[in-house]
Amino acid sequence: MEGKRQNPETYYLAVLFITAIAAIFYGILWTSKTIDYEAVIQQNIPGVTSIEKMIGAQRAYQVDAAGKKYYAVCDSAVGYQSRIEAMTIVNQEGLVEKVIITQQGETPIFFERLYTRKLFDQFKNLSVKEPVYLGGASGYSGYLNERQTNNYIDRVTGSTVSSHAVAEAVNKGTAYIASKCFNTRWSNPYDGYQFNRQDLAMMMIYIIALATAFIKKLVRLRIWILLASFGIMGFFVKKFVAASNLFSLITLQIPGLTNLGWYVLIGGTLGFIVLLGKNIYCAWICPFGAAQEVINKAAGFKSLGISPQVTKKLKLAAPTILWVAIMLGTFLGDYGTLDYQPF
Incomplete structure (x- = not known):
């Protein structure tokens, strides 16, 4: 008995699925960006004379520049739709000099708010000897609440999740520098459960x-x-x-x-x-x-009275658009630009 013949739509969907998965893995394995962290340090600390990788699995560096000592540490946290990696530069007094984002894949229009509303400027001169809390983010881990401290930043309205991820990444890094270089340990408030x-x-x-x-x-x-x-x-x-x-x-x-x-x-x-x-x-x-x-x-x-055959073809539109989105994300090297609703 002859087996049941698959219809063309099934083959079409199979091709979309296989090529989409292949594109995603290609994007992950072969097109990921390599970050030159030492170059980032040199661009953000004037007069660098030496950069030494600190011992351990943490991506952290000791930097000598213009007769002063600095520390640079990288860590990351997951934002709304991507992992955000931040490099935090700390001076020899244990104060934050600068926070630089080295990798992220958030929706551009929302992440750009962090720059236009100067979220990163708020980290300047905050201490690594205690956590950096997040103001205005009730229900999120690391929330400032009524704590009596000046070591905090305010979240950016409309980009709270990304603001929280940046603050969490910075705290992970500063906790490491505090323990390794300033003999100070503190409990990271971003490790707590958040439920708002x-x-x-x-x-x-x-x-x-x-x-x-x-x-x-x-x-x-x-x-x-x-x-x-x-x-x-x-x-x-x-x-x-x-x-x-x-x-x-x-x-x-x-x-x-x-x-x-x-x-x-x-x-x-x-x-x-x-x-x-x-x-x-x-x-x-x-x-x-x-x-x-x-x-x-x-x-x-009222119903347009579209025939079942046409309806069947139109149902292929959603997976086709999703396939196009995946291909564009792979081509652009940034899936965060595709804030597309697939369902």
């Missing part, structure tokens, strides 16, 4: 969406659930699943378990698909999809 109101609200939306898979009567409340998702995910939480999030997952740029919100967003979305075989995120959570459906119902648009 936005994370709680997002978790509630995911629980309600999960309930719709088992409680069919909730379909009657669909329009209200969509409105809640639109308001909470789009305006309060301000987080959604983008292609760059998936790329960061594939490339293992994953935050620690202390970042519970990230695991709710990404783990919950993919978990629904794997465990239930349903894309619940797209149907019940996505703020863009919710806005489209609510507008469609409010406007009273």
